[in-house]
Amino acid sequence: MCGIFGIYSHEKSNIVKKVYYGLYALQHRGQEGAGIAVGNGKEIGFYKGLGLVPEVFSNKELQNLYGHIGVGHVRYSTTGRNTIENCQPFVVNSSFGKIAITHNGDIVNSKELKHELEKKGHIFVSTTDSEVIAQLLVRELLKNDDIITAVTNVTQKLNGAYSLLIIYDDTLIAIRDPNGFKPLCIGKDDGAYYFSSESCALDIVDVEFERDVAPGEMVVVDKNGLNTYKLPNAKEKASSCMFEYVYFARPDSVIDGVSVYEVRRNIGKILAREAPEEVDIVSPVPDSGIIFSQGYTEEAEVPYYEALIKNRYIGRTFILPTQEERDLAVRLKLNPVKYLLKDKKVMLIDDSIVRGTTSGKIMKMAKKAGAKKVHLRIGSPRIISPCFYGIDMATTKELIANSKTDEEIAEMIGADSVAYLSIEGLVEAIGRDDLCLACLNEEYPTDVSCKFECGNCKK
Amino acid sequence: MCGIFGIYSHEKSNIVKKVYYGLYALQHRGQEGAGIAVGNGKEIGFYKGLGLVPEVFSNKELQNLYGHIGVGHVRYSTTGRNTIENCQPFVVNSSFGKIAITHNGDIVNSKELKHELEKKGHIFVSTTDSEVIAQLLVRELLKNDDIITAVTNVTQKLNGAYSLLIIYDDTLIAIRDPNGFKPLCIGKDDGAYYFSSESCALDIVDVEFERDVAPGEMVVVDKNGLNTYKLPNAKEKASSCMFEYVYFARPDSVIDGVSVYEVRRNIGKILAREAPEEVDIVSPVPDSGIIFSQGYTEEAEVPYYEALIKNRYIGRTFILPTQEERDLAVRLKLNPVKYLLKDKKVMLIDDSIVRGTTSGKIMKMAKKAGAKKVHLRIGSPRIISPCFYGIDMATTKELIANSKTDEEIAEMIGADSVAYLSIEGLVEAIGRDDLCLACLNEEYPTDVSCKFECGNCKK
Amino acid sequence: MCGIFGIYSHEKSNIVKKVYYGLYALQHRGQEGAGIAVGNGKEIGFYKGLGLVPEVFSNKELQNLYGHIGVGHVRYSTTGRNTIENCQPFVVNSSFGKIAITHNGDIVNSKELKHELEKKGHIFVSTTDSEVIAQLLVRELLKNDDIITAVTNVTQKLNGAYSLLIIYDDTLIAIRDPNGFKPLCIGKDDGAYYFSSESCALDIVDVEFERDVAPGEMVVVDKNGLNTYKLPNAKEKASSCMFEYVYFARPDSVIDGVSVYEVRRNIGKILAREAPEEVDIVSPVPDSGIIFSQGYTEEAEVPYYEALIKNRYIGRTFILPTQEERDLAVRLKLNPVKYLLKDKKVMLIDDSIVRGTTSGKIMKMAKKAGAKKVHLRIGSPRIISPCFYGIDMATTKELIANSKTDEEIAEMIGADSVAYLSIEGLVEAIGRDDLCLACLNEEYPTDVSCKFECGNCKK
């Protein structure tokens, strides 16, 4: 995941607070680190740290930053340890002055590119793709000091997913990879252009959504305004990540013209059609299952209840319970409403089943609360193959759907039935035919073969 | 508000962690302070502090506490400054050893009692009712060292709302005032008795709900088991606070046999009947309006959407925005889903309108997002009179309903219509006739006349 | 120990910052807690917490306090656990309004007084003598509302050491017990009177030292100026604590007309005469031995070196070393200068030997650094009996001098000789005959017999 946000103010007003608010609105895309770099056309100042946006930035840190061009990043760690070195923006000093880069996505061939650069004497202080891109960019600039040409040349070497925001001199550059894996959109008000991973952040800083950056498009904003360029390898047809609609993005965002909220509601409706079951009530596993369940209730005409109550005060300072207290810990986060479940046939809707442990505890709690039957529906198809474009492997590898049938899972977790959304259902729910479904059907939009035999390679 | 939780373990096991988890489940009843006192039959250890339960207690503080009798408290400041002195449990040393008291509610005549005690030479370090009760209790014990008699005598002097948990020697005493203003219930497992402001906390520590403490009942647990006593002034008919159902309690709690969740759903249905309006969608103002809206959707057969998205990461470390950034701050917390609102007639449901400022901003955002009509329904009747039994005056005093008609409010906040729940509707939704409705109809269940002319009296 | 500081400003200026600086200058008298209470003639505000003065108070806390009468306290825990309840000032509300009390010393009969009060129905939230005094004071005020009479009557019940500062109405009262155990002095500038445990704090707030409060004197400052009263039981001859000169007070303080610096230098000279030894250099064990050593060098005409270097950065956040790292930890705090010690006969001077463990490690380090001989002199006589007037028992009980001869100690710690200052030498060094020497010669200036057989009594 990760989220990026950028601004170029033609009025030369200080945009640091707006970048901060933009990142706050994108906090759901990454909670492990945050950073902001701000340029004034000459110098670039920056600050970054581990944690949530308001943990990293107090007024003090914001006051030290000043400029009319800004980029920010919230970090979700896919590759590399969660250290401050791996936080973004990645800011470097070079022969061409300071450059700041933020990146959302995963470069499939970053390891190859890194090896080649290392063989030429380059060194790396982080494990981020941004650093690889920075090194490539400076090398291209040495060959050709036109930034447009240089950035274009860099993109021709990259294989994978990248939505990028780059500050260089008095220029802000936004790029979406040729497949358009990750979202990136443009906002505008009287004085400035805005770029954001999701449109919800534009809403929040009260800026009009202008349009999505097209797959394979490079947008360049400088004092003369906005110009757009098409990357030579831009694809005819995009391969946008379906997971943005299902899970990652905020429901108030619209990605490539499709409302995330509507997709999730559609999924709920399709689930009701694809795997119907006679039940008394439908209830989400909060928070992910909420909108799916609203669609389900509409289609199946079964009353909607929130029969599992989430404790809103559970935070990261929670004292880790002893082994014996584990069940208690799940219940502390999620308590079944006995009154609603007693003697009822219940449909629960969640977004995934990871190892099955938590799902199993939820089933057990629901049954103990008196539910006669508990059925589980999953608002995403089965994930069967790794993602090389930015989703955490550790998580998908453990997905129970890789190795078990619905019936086996149901038995294992103690549900009366389990069903996943079909791939066709997902495509129908989104209403687009230009999606990346590689983790569902193993059809990768780019070459993902690995040239290394290292074993601990990400592939 | 405030929440209290207590345990007496007959197996003499250390109950401090369970009190901690119980308080965690009651966190919604008070976020300003927390404390735990633990007794072993002789000594009482305690720790308290300002902030949320996990902010006050780390493993270190919990490890310093050990015993088989425990009481805990989460603080919501009604009277007095938010200082550590005003946090509970209130633990004192006396001629009769250590005593720990936790209190939920407000004693109407505490000021008179305090003055009388002061005239007899007593001094006070806090502004809590608990300290008044502690002083009265020790005086009664001097007259009659039977704790049951002494506590009974104390209660005969108290006018107002009090759910109390008291540790004395090897005894845990639980009392609910004669009117039963505030909830208090009993749980039980093989080895221990539990007391909690709400049944949800019993669920969470995985203990069976036994029954509610009756209005005017005193329950005494010691090594011989549980005994119950009826206070001499116990009322025939209770006057339970209706706000517990409407707003305070967690929806997974059942109070005096009535499910909080069901009450809120009923309110939504009744709102749909009492003030119908032709709309395309109904949406809650999160989080308070969610269950009301689910009832509304069922009754009015209008689709349910969550058209205002709450940012789950907004916490207390949020940087205060400048005056110009205030609108932005509301939007950061609550963003309208344009896709859902555009060209729609919308019904929003909230639990109250305080000053009208936030409601006004929400109406404005909804209209800007494209809503054709925005109607507002409030899931509680109009509050017209102060509460002397434990609800913050500062808040009710500012309630806009005191002085304006529905139409005036609608105009002020920019809504197309506004309607509150009727008192009859509320009573129907709860299904009880033994409620305190004083803040709605000025019929106070106890004498609330004030003997002082001080001006800064709470009355 | 503990330190107290107070101000009454006739110009009605806000004195909170000055109390803060005064406490900062008294920080050496107590590092476990700090508090300030400020009155405006009507209300008293206060704040207190655990830790050093600058840890407890930031600008935020100071800004919440405002008034022209103030008292402050730094806490060193003699009796009771180190909890916030035991921090001072102790502020109470009573029939006579708010009262704030700070206390330095130990009341010998506080336990008896507390029991008597408890029998009358009083309760206690702390284990401080200040709370006992507060309760007694309010009872006396009920009998006789003249504060002078009431305070006088209270003092007649107290046995032990007490330097007190009390805010009552628009009055600041300073009292030094009849024996004058603990120091207390008065400062004055154009607009205000100041009271401080030590004169150094007057220097630091740039106020002229006026005089010491006399033993058995009560000084009362109100809008009419300063008045003085003699307690009925004021002693003819004081019994001032000799430890203030030897160890507690800052060297820049003058107590009862005698310079602390000069006393310590005298001690060094007398040590040189009482237990001479042929050595090449004299060196302090820092920091306590520094001024003793300067006196020694002058008398013995032996060069002065600081041959043990203290690491100024060792603070309380130090990571506790494992058992194997203990020697390393001592060396981290105190490193011998090999260059100075090699092949030398060395005289080290310290202020005490507690368990002998640290002294033993120092001797070992000095020998390992090449010292031919290492002699140790102690700048205080042997302590053989507990103090009931305010010095920590835990420490004195473990003092090695209780049970071993100089020769035995020398052998145990690996020194070539050990000698303590004689009692006569101490008296000569101070130059006063009105000292409390009870811990040295068991002659207690007040009755210290205990009426309780409890075992865990402080006596």
Next chain:
Amino acid sequence: MCGIFGIYSHEKSNIVKKVYYGLYALQHRGQEGAGIAVGNGKEIGFYKGLGLVPEVFSNKELQNLYGHIGVGHVRYSTTGRNTIENCQPFVVNSSFGKIAITHNGDIVNSKELKHELEKKGHIFVSTTDSEVIAQLLVRELLKNDDIITAVTNVTQKLNGAYSLLIIYDDTLIAIRDPNGFKPLCIGKDDGAYYFSSESCALDIVDVEFERDVAPGEMVVVDKNGLNTYKLPNAKEKASSCMFEYVYFARPDSVIDGVSVYEVRRNIGKILAREAPEEVDIVSPVPDSGIIFSQGYTEEAEVPYYEALIKNRYIGRTFILPTQEERDLAVRLKLNPVKYLLKDKKVMLIDDSIVRGTTSGKIMKMAKKAGAKKVHLRIGSPRIISPCFYGIDMATTKELIANSKTDEEIAEMIGADSVAYLSIEGLVEAIGRDDLCLACLNEEYPTDVSCKFECGNCKK
């Protein structure tokens, strides 16, 4: 300044705790940041942060590091902002694996080297010399993969001061620049070799001092033991920084065979001879003047007193006083002992006069305390020229000695006389003829001309 510490353990034991303690002992050399890198022959782990060693490292951070080769650094910011990027060790990934570098000193031509590297496409994330060295090293390794040759080649490009510790593979390399500007010494115990900026840190980890690294020496430790190499450009005669003896180093260190303590004592003696004055007492301005004053007292036969008492509790959390409180703030840190100063002719000894403000306040306080005469002696010669080898320019630029005579300074600060140590006196006190005295006499041991006209260049 800055301090570095390194270990290679042949027993393969985990050395991270020892590096931590070593850094603790070098804390006086830098308080702005700290870091440790630990290698196991393959991987290098590291952690660094802003602040004091115990602020940066808790047990948690130390437990995450494990290996038998370690280097650590305490940071004092000479060049560049105080950010985490500028903390050391500087750890990079390269074609040759991970490399960790720590550096004490200042590379005069780092700007030129950086520009050359940037022109070849290298980028920089920090402003440290360590990063320049890292980039040069990797380029050399590409040409010649023998690490000894590569490091040697790098040093031939460096002009300036550098004591370096480098981890590469299973090798620890220690280098002292050809002039030996900055100290570096070797320790040894049965299982390991140690390297430290100062010998005091070897004492503290209880390791025998072996010898100093010679100017222009490269020491390489690997599994086969220790080997030494002479850099081609090693100078015949060193130019060691005289300030290490006068101010920077701890007195318990011995640098290049000369005791820091003895040098400071000699300086005091020479001051007494060079600028004698009839006084009653001599007193240091603590802490810097203490050892100078001890030498002075011995030579001048004037009694030694510490007439200015330092508050040991003043830390970094100190609340900044308002303008009116500035005098108070100086007195809070440093209080004159009136008893000692009254009617005395006093000699004060300090290590420098920066802007004269603080000195002026000290003079004023001493006079107000009653001193008849106050003379000031400075234990260092006048600094007239900037240092390019690692001392903060900002400080020296403001040194009052640049522009005023002794008499002018005395008048300005209100002293009865002022005198600095002579350069000859300094050389005599140290007893070495191979010193860098450039800041005193403008004779720079290396070319310090600047090739840039940038203006904001460090030269």
